[in-house]
Amino acid sequence: MKVLITGGAGFIGSHLVRLWLREQPSISIVNLDKLTYSGDLARLEEVGADRRYRFFQGDVCDASAVDEAMEGCEGIVHLAAETHVDRSLLDGKAFIDTNAYGTYVLLETARKKGVKKFLTVSTDEVYGSREKGHFTEKDPLNPTSPYSITKAAADFLTQSYAATYGLHAVVTRGSNTFGPFQYPEKVIPLFVSKALSGKKLPLYGDGLHVRNWLAVEDHCRAILLAFRKGRKGEAYNISSDTEMTNRELTRRILKLLDKPASCIQPVKDRPGHDRRYAISSRKLRALGWKERFPFEEALRDTVQWYCQNVSWWKSIVEKSRDFRTYYAKAYGNG
Ligand code: NAD
Ligand code: TYD
Numbered sequence: 001m002k003v004l005i006t007g008g009a010g011f012i013g014s015h016l017v018r019l020w021l022r023e024q025p026s027i028s029i030v031n032l033d034k035l036t037y038s039g040d041l042a043r044l045e046e047v048g049a050d051r052r053y054r055f056f057q058g059d060v061c062d063a064s065a066v067d068e069a070m071e072g073c074e075g076i077v078h079l080a081a082e083t084h085v086d087r088s089l090l091d092g093k094a095f096i097d098t099n100a101y102g103t104y105v106l107l108e109t110a111r112k113k114g115v116k117k118f119l120t121v122s123t124d125e126v127y128g129s130r131e132k133g134h135f136t137e138k139d140p141l142n143p144t145s146p147y148s149i150t151k152a153a154a155d156f157l158t159q160s161y162a163a164t165y166g167l168h169a170v171v172t173r174g175s176n177t178f179g180p181f182q183y184p185e186k187v188i189p190l191f192v193s194k195a196l197s198g199k200k201l202p203l204y205g206d207g208l209h210v211r212n213w214l215a216v217e218d219h220c221r222a223i224l225l226a227f228r229k230g231r232k233g234e235a236y237n238i239s240s241d242t243e244m245t246n247r248e249l250t251r252r253i254l255k256l257l258d259k260p261a262s263c264i265q266p267v268k269d270r271p272g273h274d275r276r277y278a279i280s281s282r283k284l285r286a287l288g289w290k291e292r293f294p295f296e297e298a299l300r301d302t303v304q305w306y307c308q309n310v311s312w313w314k315s316i317v318e319k320s321r322d323f324r325t326y327y328a329k330a331y332g333n334g
Helices: 011-023 041-047 063-070 085-090 093-113 146-165 187-196 216-229 246-256 282-286 295-308 310-319 321-331
Strands: 002-006 028-033 053-057 075-078 117-123 169-174 176-178 201-204 210-215 235-238 243-245 264-267
Touching (some): 011 041, 011 216, 041 053, 053 063, 063 093, 075 093, 075 216, 085 146, 085 321, 093 146, 117 146, 146 169, 176 295, 187 201, 187 246, 187 295, 187 310, 210 216, 210 246, 216 235, 235 282, 243 246, 246 295, 295 310, 310 321
Parallel strands (some): 002 028, 002 075, 028 053, 075 117, 169 235, 201 264
Antiparallel strands (some): 210 243
């Protein structure tokens, strides 16, 4: 089977490309990626020479590029997105373009070409925040940030193509994902890289916001299962058993790095900061998914990976300084 993966040069997409090629000899993958600030082909070095893999640089908003990249593909796994909440607070335009309009272009092209399966990788953030309990796929979506609102647009659009045009479209809603090669603006790689550089770790607000943490390979296996077995028009939550406050997460990172708690710098909260994300993944577990990587182990391996791959994240941190400065000026919490 030939599939199109969008955003395959990103954090989760690159893990998915590598995992799929490793585990399914008959698969052939076209990776459509614009290579925005967060895309990086270094993540895909090990598959660069694989004859079953082809890279196609292009924008999901560009209908002719999408048409060309999708030629001959029977399935689509769509991950390309603008992904960082803090960036969406500064400027939402790219989020609306890529996440909403780009998804429409992909769906429309897939429909016209008679693609067999289309999976959109959505997020737990589309449900919004809740203090107790867990959202199921039947709950209404209540997104709050420009990021989660545009992801919800992609999510709804995907489901609408199943309902309206009969496209075999499926959505996955994953929780906060971590692992090697994550762009160092997301909290785990940001805090590890700051600590390793002798800098303070900017913990937003009271640090009691809660997130569910999912190892990247577990997330990828869940996407593959939903692609294989997911029912047309259905959404599937993906979450682990591990939820914790940001304060507790930060404490564990510092412990692994043998750094003192004084490295933490409480800073002004993120505007509209969702207090807690919590979803039930019972529906996907019923299809046979369960996580393989216990949180402590995966966090330890991830921290170790960042310790061993300093040159990869250092060059990115250098380039992304503008964003942090700009963000700090706007919100006083860089
Ligand atoms: P990422 O920012 O690391 O990667 C995004 C990729 O998309 C990059 O390679 C980028 O170049 C590409 N891209 C961006 N705009 C594009 C465009 N217009 N055309 C083509 N390519 C474009 O993101 P990630 O963390 O790997 O997330 C991947 C997907 O998973 C996203 O859809 C995200 O919403 C979703 N998700 C992420 C998490 C998480 O914790 N990281 C959790 C749940 C869901
Ligand atoms: P992040 O990795 O940006 O993911 P998301 O906002 O999509 O959940 O942030 C995870 C949590 O960490 C979130 O509650 C915000 C918090 N956070 C900080 O406290 N400081 C930081 O510098 C960043 C980037 C995030």
